Amino acid sequence: MDDLGATHSWCYVVMPDHCHWLFSLKDQYSLAQTVRMFKGKCSRYVGINLWQKGFHDHALRSDSELLPMARYVIANPLRAGLVERVGDYPYWNAVWLSPPSTRSEPLELCLQSEDLRGRRG
Numbered sequence: 665m666d667d668l669g670a671t672h673s674w675c676y677v678v679m680p681d682h683c684h685w686l687f688s689l690k691d692q693y694s695l696a697q698t699v700r701m702f703k704g705k706c707s708r709y710v711g712i713n714l715w716q717k718g719f720h721d722h723a724l725r726s727d728s729e730l731l732p733m734a735r736y737v738i739a740n741p742l743r744a745g746l747v748e749r750v751g752d753y754p755y756w757n758a759v760w761l762s763p764p765s766t767r768s769e770p771l772e773l774c775l776q777s778e779d780l781r782g783r784r785g
Contacts, residue, residue: 665705670698675734675758677741684737686730695721734758 665671671687685702689695703715724733741753750756 665698665702668692668701670701673759674730675737675760676756677737677753678755679740679744680746684740686734686737734760 665687666673669690670693671689674686674688676683676685689698693701699719707713707715722733724730738750738756738758741747741756742750747753
């Protein structure tokens with residue numbers, strides 16, 4: 665959604681049955697519009713409807729909450745027991761790790777993974 669001017673993505677992690685995405689909204693779209701565009705873009709990309717209706721959100725109240733929340737988001741695979749080290753989980757990224765030109769695939773591309781499709785219920 666960064667490419668559409670809707671968001672600035674800070675980090676994300678794609679889990680087998682859901683995703684976490686930490687972003688700042690830009691002024692162009694509302695939160696509901698942004699989530700709807702994201703869900704539609706991902707579903708069109710993989711050719712199936714991936715999403716349940718609705719979403720859960722949590723607003724950060726200050727900039728000091730950003731890095732702790734990013735750490736929480738990225739540690740989801742650890743807490744779920746999917747890996748022993750965050751670096752072993754392939755479906756995440758954070759802006760603090762690399763310059764944009766070397767960053768891994770965007771969130772939408774991670775959702776097409778055969779590995780993730782096989783683990784969904």
